[in-house]
Amino acid sequence: MNRRISALLLCLSLGTLHAEASSTYRCNSRLVSLDATTAEVRSKCGEPASSSMAGYKEIIDEYGYRQEVPVEEWVYGPNHGMFHFLRFEGSRLRQIDSQRGN
Template identity: 90%
Template structure:
């Protein structure tokens, strides 16, 4: 038996608790993708189960200008035992994570 086996088992068990990242989210029969606006997501998916203002993030646009944008996280679900976390930066969908609920 390898002496590294306990560490490997620990890493594998921790990995199963992490969220899965995706580039799309299916709500009802509609699909939203990264870069969608908050208005588009709300019109396709309805109101989230919960939402929170996470803070602000400084970004540099394609012209080199710095600006500060708001960061929000919306939660949908549970749907079939899954929670879906949508992160918006400056009213644009930037990250989609899914995680099995408790």
């Protein structure tokens, strides 16, 4: 992990940056929305600056069965001083947060 991302993660853990949630993320001239697949986001936005496996989450599917799905967190940026954090659960985009770096 590079120093810039490490410093950002330290700032986040200290709570010095303001987070803003969104339902869409604009990368270049393209837009991705919640529920997009990891493949769709990667094709529209390219490779993230960093990504990590955050663990697993238990969900109940549309048939009522419990499943454990992987949770990934991707970071894009900085882009004009903003970092964008995308959280995927079971390869689907579930959360988008943006934070301005120092």
